[in-house]
Amino acid sequence: MRSLLLFFLFLGYGMGFAQTNDADYARENYKKREVYITMRDGVRLFTSIYLPKDSTRKYPILLQRTPYSVAPYGAEKMKALIGPSAELMRDGYIVVYQDVRGRWMSEGDFVEMRPHIDNKTAGSIDESTDTYDTIEWLVKNLSYNTGKVGMWGISYPGFYASAGLMANHPALVASSPQAPMADLWRDDSYHNGAFMLPHNLGFYPFFTNRTDNKPTQAYNKPFNFGTPDGYKFYLNLGPLKNSLNYTESLGKDPYWKANLDHPNYDDFWKARNILNHHNGIKHAVMVVGGWYDAEDLYGTFKTYQSIEQKNPGINNIFVVGPWVHGGWSRGDGDILGNVNFGQKTSSYYRESIEKKFFNYYLKGQGDNVFAEALMYETGTNKWRNFTEWPPKAAKEKNLYLNANYKLSFEEPQEKKSSSSYISDPSKPVPSSDYITSGMPREYMVDDQRHASRRPDVLTFQTDILNDDVTLAGNIWANLKVSTTGTDADFIVKVIDVYPDDAKDNPNTAKNMKMAGYQQMVRSEAMRGKFRKSVETPVPFKPNKVEDVSFELQDVLHTFQKGHRIMVQIQSTFFPIIDRNPQKFVPNINYADYSDFQTATQTIYHEKKNASFLKVRVLN
Template structure:
């Protein structure tokens, strides 16, 4: 409750700051200056989608539409019940827009059957050929014809799942849709929220689907989902006692949640998931786009980065902007965005995005105001500076390799010895490496894990560590990182987790966000991390076992960063094979892990090679 009160106070404060003059309460202003309407808008196949529309009472001028399509409810319902905030940020409320909120097909008060990340169609030959693109097209057409005093222009925005619906709005290709901002958008459900390179993100998904599943039929409802109450915050203990993944149904869900079963039934990147990859459809886009994400988005970092890259590549004549700040999932939309956990970002970074990038983007394309923003606006962590570029990744970078060397060394110089050196560790599924220091806070994802100090793992024998000498100059990495491992295992499957850390000097001082009992001196800040399920090393669609004892390349992407490892710091890399319960446990035998038995789980010894013949390294882009 205390957090809720603080959040409400924060929103009120931000709203006051958005408008010159005396403080104004957003909710009171909305009620005084907007009229709310509710409609069931017909789609081409006859289904109707529930839509709330907030229209300015001042009808002396025409207004553009700002629309958010969501699977999370447009509540509150009833024309006398108003939202306490409208639009992407409070500044929009006072500038005047027609705000539109719509329950997507099959959710809440809209008709139809819900499909998770509805597969998009390239062709729509009949009225039965529907998807989120056609639903958006039909909605825009209806709004233009039925809501008076509009200026004929539509903008769409949304965060997370609504970010996906914003991306699919582009596929409507409606001429009135002139601006869209997919923010932390899901782009490929298998890769974004489900499996990171084949490793299943357990805590992010297990508790989500019961609460998300408020209906599985075509009957509109305002009833929320029941959720799941584990009775503990200790996810490490809970999931260890749960046992193999099949027990999620045997013990808890009893095959009653269709969307969860789709996860369980499709562990490989098969046609079910390929159909839900919206990136393959992002061509022939004319709408101006602002893609937004956070460097520390634990949910949809992949979606933001790859939605931008795909749009920019496939639509070179279309204005496509990219903004990435030091935020968690959706952290740019409200609040200061000034820190994450113990890490200080040098002041509030959210207001700059909301006022100087997002608001100006929509105002320009919907109202014709001036636009003076760079194509790429990215926050450089480590130095805490905003940087602008014309392309992402920037052009002035040099590809280099950071090699793992014997003795726990990390260097830009390749291993010189012909000796077939390696480091090894035993990975035990019965004693997995925790992903945060406090196991009592592991029932949820704990977004702070993405910058958390990794010194709590110093005594783990199943975590390898490699680090550079103290840096004699700043080293800035810009763009994606690729792990190129040479491994051997005694098992037939294994996960490999690679974490890139920024090691602070012993002279580093605490900041105002440093937690109790924490010292920033020697802090090992995680900068980027990713796992891979080894059986997917050659194909996400066709898994294959390891040959025990055989040296095998395992290459995978750690995604993009813009981070400066400052002079006096060190670069460190961790390699491990469990990360629990952030990801589920790999039995280390080649089986369908979603249907594995307890007897399938085995200890295994993994080798990471550090030799000239079998080098392991990170491929990085260094700013010149």
């Protein structure tokens, strides 16, 4: 997300590996300059410039704009790692960081994901104009620059790179939005209307509305949960409206309050959808993301698709690896939780993809040998190149739920067939089977055996596969459901079931066995009240069969011979998703204890009312 966690992970990277190597290199080879750059409306933005000490040659510029602070402040204080990676730092670039308007040392008013203006008039400003004005100043005032600029950013800075695409300054020749926030309602705050609870509550106490801009007051004190058990904490918190009184920072935070006040996809959120504005882009773009990005998976895929659809002919590269949020920028990328990917995917990306991309477009080094889509296939653990994404060779098929909890590509034939479970919001299904206070980064590959053993989770699975089955592209859940309540959440999980003789790997937890492991491959939620419209929610009519359809986002995963494909369906996934009271209320975020009730949810798998997942099979 606009993730504070990502910020601290970067610091950790800089203070671990970088402290003894990269930090020394940075200090020996770079000097720092701090300036205020004036925008067209007179507002001045604080900018840190890291210049190579060797002034005998010229260098291209790499620019990142951020709401997370360009710290450390002071011309004598240096970042431990300068630029996107140690590899690029050593290649020689002028690297520029800027506090966006209204944040930290920059002047002006901050607006969360400031709306883009397509038809600008005199005096109009947005992130694209601030990007243009910044680049204009840099190329005119930095004495030994080549006149070529590249942009990059991860998460919230990824949004600023994405919004800066439309600056179209002639010096901007390469941009890389990485895990970019794109549509705040669908990305970070709500997934099809289901609120991402620890993801947001863990973030906003840090991302408060600062007016003093004192760099010494870096971040507020860590949020005190009072217990390491997030399940217990959020259950005891009760209805979400209680959060406003829980801490002073949350109660006063306009961004947290905005999330609670706007549960529907209204004009507040629509204005913050940058995907509607990716027009007229003329330079090379490389969108980067991770299959296991719990924060901005939607933003990654939709940003690539938006640029591709609106700007035919430009070089729009797409890179996705087996990474968590920002995982490609640090570490090795060879493991996640109990899953081992067999190779150092992150270091490969930094050296063989990102470095080559910027060096080619900014320095003219190397060859333009980039495939349209460089994707890591999980399950078989290998990189694959495609000329488009999703690959045209992937054929759409329906994976049907069937009687007796069977999953098959064969359509159900029963005249009457359904499965039911009782959903109790006071005893929600845990999103993890271990103790954690927030949203663990590995939850997207976690073992799901704890869920399949619960009576309030429906579990369907195929027979043992006789051949590999590779899914490539997005997945759509198409459910036929009914409920005894007037609202309900439906969470769908696609799972790779390992054989009963699967061997442990070197990173398997001590209390875990990979034999029979149920690895989550993809999951997503739908708040049922939004099944017909994300703008205007409507209640369910109790016991009436209705359609609930939603996208689970893309995968490139091979279910290997000897494995099974499993689908789980449930109505709680706590605390990662806040609880639905299962009673229709205008705004769930202000529901009372009395609104929460049990309900029986029914999923139909009969000839007239077939439930299925539409998948893309690449074999």
